[in-house]
Amino acid sequence: xxxxxxxxxxxxxxxxxxxxxxxxxxxxxxxxxxxxxxxxxxxxxxxxxxxxxxxxxxxxxxxxxxxxxxxxxxxxxxxxxxxxxxxxxxxxxxxxxxxxxxxxxxxxxxxxxxxxxxxxxxxxxxxxxxxxxxxxxxxxxxxxxxxxxxxxxxxxxxxxxxxxxxxxxxxxxxxxxxxxxxxxxxxxxxxxxxxxxxx
Amino acid sequence: xxxxxxxxxxxxxxxxxxxxxxxxxxxxxxxxxxxxxxxxxxxxxxxxxxxxxxxxxxxxxxxxxxxxxxxxxxxxxxxxxxxxxxxxxxxxxxxxxxxxxxxxxxxxxxxxxxxxxxxxxxxxxxxxxxxxxxxxxxxxxxxxxxxxxxxxxxxxxxxxxxxxxxxxxxxxxxxxxxxxxxxxxxxxxxxxxxxxxxx
Amino acid sequence: xxxxxxxxxxxxxxxxxxxxxxxxxxxxxxxxxxxxxxxxxxxxxxxxxxxxxxxxxxxxxxxxxxxxxxxxxxxxxxxxxxxxxxxxxxxxxxxxxxxxxxxxxxxxxxxxxxxxxxxxxxxxxxxxxxxxxxxxxxxxxxxxxxxxxxxxxxxxxxxxxxxxxxxxxxxxxxxxxxxxxxxxxxxxxxxxxxxxxxx
Amino acid sequence: xxxxxxxxxxxxxxxxxxxxxxxxxxxxxxxxxxxxxxxxxxxxxxxxxxxxxxxxxxxxxxxxxxxxxxxxxxxxxxxxxxxxxxxxxxxxxxxxxxxxxxxxxxxxxxxxxxxxxxxxxxxxxxxxxxxxxxxxxxxxxxxxxxxxxxxxxxxxxxxxxxxxxxxxxxxxxxxxxxxxxxxxxxxxxxxxxxxxxxx
DNA sequence: AATGAATGAGTATTCATTCAT
DNA sequence: CATGAATGAATACTCATTCAT
Numbered sequence: 001x002x003x004x005x006x007x008x009x010x011x012x013x014x015x016x017x018x019x020x021x022x023x024x025x026x027x028x029x030x031x032x033x034x035x036x037x038x039x040x041x042x043x044x045x046x047x048x049x050x051x052x053x054x055x056x057x058x059x060x061x062x063x064x065x066x067x068x069x070x071x072x073x074x075x076x077x078x079x080x081x082x083x084x085x086x087x088x089x090x091x092x093x094x095x096x097x098x099x100x101x102x103x104x105x106x107x108x109x110x111x112x113x114x115x116x117x118x119x120x121x122x123x124x125x126x127x128x129x130x131x132x133x134x135x136x137x138x139x140x141x142x143x144x145x146x147x148x149x150x151x152x153x154x155x156x157x158x159x160x161x162x163x164x165x166x167x168x169x170x171x172x173x174x175x176x177x178x179x180x181x182x183x184x185x186x187x188x189x190x191x192x193x194x195x196x197x198x199x
Numbered sequence: 200x201x202x203x204x205x206x207x208x209x210x211x212x213x214x215x216x217x218x219x220x221x222x223x224x225x226x227x228x229x230x231x232x233x234x235x236x237x238x239x240x241x242x243x244x245x246x247x248x249x250x251x252x253x254x255x256x257x258x259x260x261x262x263x264x265x266x267x268x269x270x271x272x273x274x275x276x277x278x279x280x281x282x283x284x285x286x287x288x289x290x291x292x293x294x295x296x297x298x299x300x301x302x303x304x305x306x307x308x309x310x311x312x313x314x315x316x317x318x319x320x321x322x323x324x325x326x327x328x329x330x331x332x333x334x335x336x337x338x339x340x341x342x343x344x345x346x347x348x349x350x351x352x353x354x355x356x357x358x359x360x361x362x363x364x365x366x367x368x369x370x371x372x373x374x375x376x377x378x379x380x381x382x383x384x385x386x387x388x389x390x391x392x393x394x395x396x397x398x
Numbered sequence: 399x400x401x402x403x404x405x406x407x408x409x410x411x412x413x414x415x416x417x418x419x420x421x422x423x424x425x426x427x428x429x430x431x432x433x434x435x436x437x438x439x440x441x442x443x444x445x446x447x448x449x450x451x452x453x454x455x456x457x458x459x460x461x462x463x464x465x466x467x468x469x470x471x472x473x474x475x476x477x478x479x480x481x482x483x484x485x486x487x488x489x490x491x492x493x494x495x496x497x498x499x500x501x502x503x504x505x506x507x508x509x510x511x512x513x514x515x516x517x518x519x520x521x522x523x524x525x526x527x528x529x530x531x532x533x534x535x536x537x538x539x540x541x542x543x544x545x546x547x548x549x550x551x552x553x554x555x556x557x558x559x560x561x562x563x564x565x566x567x568x569x570x571x572x573x574x575x576x577x578x579x580x581x582x583x584x585x586x587x588x589x590x591x592x593x594x595x596x597x
Numbered sequence: 598x599x600x601x602x603x604x605x606x607x608x609x610x611x612x613x614x615x616x617x618x619x620x621x622x623x624x625x626x627x628x629x630x631x632x633x634x635x636x637x638x639x640x641x642x643x644x645x646x647x648x649x650x651x652x653x654x655x656x657x658x659x660x661x662x663x664x665x666x667x668x669x670x671x672x673x674x675x676x677x678x679x680x681x682x683x684x685x686x687x688x689x690x691x692x693x694x695x696x697x698x699x700x701x702x703x704x705x706x707x708x709x710x711x712x713x714x715x716x717x718x719x720x721x722x723x724x725x726x727x728x729x730x731x732x733x734x735x736x737x738x739x740x741x742x743x744x745x746x747x748x749x750x751x752x753x754x755x756x757x758x759x760x761x762x763x764x765x766x767x768x769x770x771x772x773x774x775x776x777x778x779x780x781x782x783x784x785x786x787x788x789x790x791x792x793x794x795x796x
Numbered sequence: 797a798a799t800g801a802a803t804g805a806g807t808a809t810t811c812a813t814t815c816a817t
Numbered sequence: 818c819a820t821g822a823a824t825g826a827a828t829a830c831t832c833a834t835t836c837a838t
Contacts, residue, residue: 009838010800017801033318035234039829051803054830111376112314118380119232119315135381159390166383167374167391174373175366177310181317182334184365191358192366196394213818237811249813250819259812412797431716433632436832448834449799458833509774513709514716516778517630533779557788564781565772565789572771573764575708579715580732582763589756590764593793606817607821614822636808647809648824657808 017048018056018066025067030109034064034116064117065130071110072134079141082148090154090198095190097145109180111173139165146197155197164197171196216247217255217265224266229308233263233315263316264329270309271333278340281347289353289397294389296344297371308379310372338364345396354396363396370395415446416454416464423465428507432462432514462515463528469508470532477539480546488552488596493588495543496570507578509571537563544595553595562595569594614645615653615663622664627706631661631713661714662727668707669731676738679745687751687795692787694742695769706777708770736762743794752794761794768793 024046029037039060043050057063078100087093114131121127142165149155156164175189223245228236238259242249256262277299286292313330320326341364348354355363374388422444427435437458441448455461476498485491512529519525540563547553554562573587621643626634636657640647654660675697684690711728718724739762746752753761772786 008799013801035315036318038827040827049803050805050830051832052801054832055801055803060829112318114380115311115314115376116234116318119235119311132381163387166377167387170373170377170383170387171370171391172373173377174369174371177314177376178365178369178372181313182331184369188362188366188369192370192395196391216818238813239811248820250815250821253813254818415797433713434716437834438832447799448801449836450797452834453797510712510716512778513712513774514632517633517709517713530779561785564775565785568771568775568781568785569768569789570771571775572767572769575712575774576763576767576770579711580729582767586760586764586767590768590793594789605820610822635806637806646824647826648811649822651809651811652822652824 014056017052021046021048021053021056021063022066022070025063026071029064029067029113033109034113035120061117061121061125061127065127068114068131068134072137075141079145079148082145082154083152087154090149091190091194093149093154094193094197098190098193111177112180138169142166142169149197153199156199168193168196213255216251220245220247220252220255220262221265221269224262225270228263228266228312232308233312234319260316260320260324260326264326267313267330267333271336274340278344278347281344281353282351286353289348290389290393292348292353293392293396297389297392310376311379337368341365341368348396352398355398367392367395412454415450419444419446419451419454419461420464420468423461424469427462427465427511431507432511433518434514459515459519459523459525463525466512466529466532470535473539477543477546480543480552481550485552488547489588489592491547491552492591492595496588496591509575510578536567540564540567547595551597554597566591566594611653614649616667618643618645618650618653618660619663619667622660623668626661626664626710630706631710632717658714658718658722658724662724665711665728665731669734672738676742676745679742679751680749684751687746688787688791690746690751691790691794695787695790708774709777735766739763739766746794750796753796765790765793 021042024042028042028045031037032041039050039053043053053063057066078097081087081097081100082093084093084096087096117127118131139162143162146155146161146164146168150157150161155161171192172189175184175192178184179186179189220241223241227241227244230236231240238249238252242252252262256265277296280286280296280299281292283292283295286295316326317324317330338361342361345354345360345363345367349356349360354360370391371388374383374391377383378385378388419440422440426440426443429435430439437448437451441451451461455464476495479485479495479498480491482491482494485494515525516529537560541560544553544559544562544566548555548559553559569590570587573582573590576582577584577587618639621639625639625642628634629638636647636650640650650660654663675694678684678694678697679690681690681693684693714724715722715728736759740759743752743758743761743765747754747758752758768789769786772781772789775781776783776786
């Protein structure tokens with residue numbers, strides 16, 4: 001009656017468990033870093049077992065990427081904030097956007113997490129392409145944001161939106177990581193982004 | 200004959216060994232990251248032994264910080280580039296400075312290294328203050344750089360030099376790490392810095 | 399309508415599945431050894447699942463013995479070769495027989511497989527009697543072979559056929575395993591058997 | 598004062614520990630087979646720790662080969678038995694030799710052990726050459742034995758001593774393994790060897 | 797008669813650190 | 818000052834087997 005997959009009882013159970021583990025990862029990784037988070041830790045704080053984990057993921061690396069992908073899916077259409085006429089200058093739009101996005105960031109340690117993963121996994125790992133795809137998706141969204149600003153005259157027009165997007169991303173993450181490591185003041189990020197983007 | 204320390208032969212030998220190990224660390228850490236680099240790795244590529252290592256350093260963490268400190272000492276008075284009249288605009292001064300500094304960077308992986316250390320060591324570790332001191336030294340130097348630019352009208356004057364310095368540092372390292380992780384174009388960093396600093 | 403077993407559709411299906419799994423085992427075990435072959439390996443290369451496997455067999459050990467039994471059933475009346483008047487000396491009969499039997503051997507790894515099973519299962523396992531029964535069947539057939547040779551004056555008559563059969567079996571398998579492990583020349587086996595058997 | 602190695606205290610300690618572990622392996626492996634013997638088992642029945650084990654051996658495979666090599670070193674000049682004028686026929690010489698050698702065999706399970714290792718390690722493993730070297734040493738010694746018999750007219754002269762040696766080895770091990778697996782009578786081995794070797 | 801998600805004890809191996817000499 | 822053998826807790830991963838459906 002039920003096909004090989006579809007929405008059979010099995011498929012439902014599978015999805016539920018997998019999702020629960022991934023959500024758990026999203027919560028646990030930022031706490032101790034990639035290498036610092038052990039599979040043991042993870043499963044102990046879940047209702048599942050080691051076997052369930054390895055049924056759903058090939059290993060720790062695979063799991064981390066699944067978490068990264070889930071995190072990406074969680075993002076809504078945040079770039080629409082740039083089109084909100086309520087924001088009449090670059091700073092207002094940037095600040096509103098950062099406020100909106102910060103909701104997602106548990107302490108802003110994800111770049112450190114990815115760096116940790118990158119080191120642990122070997123720079124040449126088979127996972128690098130996936131990492132770059134995820135990056136590409138961020139850039140696509142950031143590009144929409146920049147374009148929306150440009151259309152309203154709130155962003156430089158002398159540079160391609162995609163290029164500005166990449167620079168804005170690097171700038172933002174640099175500030176995030178300096179915030180985590182050295183306690184850099186949160187307002188600094190907004191200011192740097194405004195300088196970068198404003199016409 | 201010899202005091203407890205002084206300039207006896209022992210003291211000389213001691214310093215030599217310590218310096219050799221630190222230099223080795225400067226070379227080995229970027230290759231495999233903080234957690235990825237083992238003490239075994241280190242001593243195997245030296246003429247010393249585990250015993251020598253633990254005589255000079257309390258452990259891996261202590262050693263890493265010694266390497267970081269040594270790396271800081273290596274920097275010359277790079278900020279003087281900002282005063283060079285040959286550079287008549289912000290971009291020229293920034294590009295010249297980056298060129299000058301890049302000589303020190305083995306692949307620009309040091310922020311990732313520090314992030315790795317930070318994760319491995321626990322965010323609350325006793326080493327955080329040392330990390331912040333080293334950061335402070337960088338900021339002092341960067342502030343001199345920004346001040347030199349401001350004096351010549353090549354940098355914004357509507358922000359404190361120290362604040363701009365912190366933002367420039369975060370911006371630069373963000374671009375470095377995105378370069379390492381995602382292959383971000385090297386020219387992007389100069390552009391972002393110019394936008395940030397220019398009057 | 400249908401009894402508990404009988405020749406209902408169910409019974410047919412049951413036999414089919416079981417036979418398919420056993421045939422698969424015959425093919426997969428020699429590839430990776432007893433411990434090296436996982437149930438996962440097995441079912442992945444079939445159209446069945448774990449559940450089907452455990453419905454038909456109590457476990458891996460039980461399954462292995464089923465495969466061994468199936469393998470024994472596959473043997474035809476090979477010992478008749480000894481009576482073929484075309485072979486006029488011991489060597490001719492032995493070589494013809496080996497040629498005939500080799501068709502069954504996938505690389506001659508079965509003794510290693512059994513040894514592997516024996517080690518994994520514990521020398522005292524409940525499966526040892528079954529192993530000995532299978533051995534006994536081989537000996538019965540080999541005894542017929544030796545008797546046929548004796549009747550034609552092509553084998554020693556100063557020893558019981560059963561005893562010679564056991565020695566021949568051990569000799570042959572010793573050569574097989576040395577062939578697999580150390581690359582022992584295939585012709586050696588025939589020579590050793592001829593020496594053992596000839597009058 | 599002490600060179601890098603030589604007979605310093607360190608070298609002595611190292612050799613002692615290594616030898617103790619290898620001796621232990623010689624004792625433990627036959628009990629549970631190669632895969633069945635765990636490193637944990639091993640060290641628990643020693644006075645050393647996991648770390649000591651891995652200081653001396655690269656891993657389980659490396660250790661097993663070290664045990665095999667040690668076992669080979671233990672053999673004395675057993676082939677001299679063949680020259681003893683007290684043995685006036687082939688059977689007497691063979692029986693005396695088997696008696697002499699049996700002292701070394703703890704249950705005669707070493708071929709099974711090697712087969713187990715071979716399966717576990719992958720037929721293509723980097724360790725196969727070492728296995729073959731060990732085999733080669735056995736053959737050298739067996740060849741001396743056969744030559745001694747040939748000189749005294751107690752062995753076939755129509756076959757090369759080296760070839761006979763290889764056949765005798767395979768024959769003997771075949772009987773050993775059938776003894777272990779199926780309870781084959783111990784006298785059978787002597788008889789088969791006599792048939793193979795006698796002129 | 798079969799499905800496949802989940803279990804959990806078991807295993808080899810790594811590595812920062814210690815310590816007798 | 819330095820040696821290097823030894824420690825042992827920690828860790829990712831495997832796999833035969835179970836069981837609700």
